[in-house]
Amino acid sequence: MADSKAKSTKPANKTPPKSPSDPAKDRAAKRLSCDSNSSHEGAVAGDLSALEEAFRKFAIHGDTRATGKEMHGKNWSKLCKDCHVIDGKNVTVTDVDIVFSKIKGKSSRTITFDQFKEALQELSKKRFKDKSDEEAVQEIYKLIEGKAPVISGVTKAISSPTVSRLTDTSKFTGSHKERFDPSGKGKGRAGREDLVDASGYVSGYKHAGTYDHKVQGSK
DSSP, X not given: OHHHHHTOOOOOOOSOOOOOOOHHHHHXXXXXXXXXXXXXXXXXXXXXXXXXXXXXXXXXXXXXXXXXXXXXXXXXXXXXXXXXXXXXXXXXXXXXXXHHHHHSOTTOSEEEHHHHHHHHHHHHHHHOTTSOHHHHHHHHHHHHTTOOOOOOOOOOOOOOHHHHHHHOGGGOOHHHHTTBOTTSOXXXXXGTSOOOOOSSSOTTOTTTTOHHHHHHXXX
């Protein structure tokens, strides 16, 4: 009995041995696979329309946490102003706000890209009254495609007599006057500390450093 257990053999492996692969072929197949994946990703990115790009740019404007997939009412109004959807005649700020409230959900504060297109379709009827519905939509799309938020409200420096008087170095007196040269440029350390003049000339001598020049000129 013990001999029969000792002599028991392992089941035969019927899987045929793999043939050695060609490293060059493997590298080529891997490269083709990577190329196909990258081309697919490029195609997906290329599918993003100019209208959707504009939507995302305005959707994230002023909000670092925004994903670009939804747009708030404030950014919607800015888009309509910056892209001249609001013309002050056919479409007003009130019209834009009414359409936004109509399109968005009752409990929602934002609109998606699909809802955005619905809102534009509503406004296009008022903005381009003399065109057909399809033409009006295309015209309003053209106003927005490729656009980005306009940055405005940059603070500008305001000049006033008070500020001018306080910054005019020619009117400084005392120790403050010593800190600037006649052109108004600061002297740096020399204007703050009493530095020892080791040139050998008396203080205020105007012809310092001209001795060598005179001697060479006389020769």
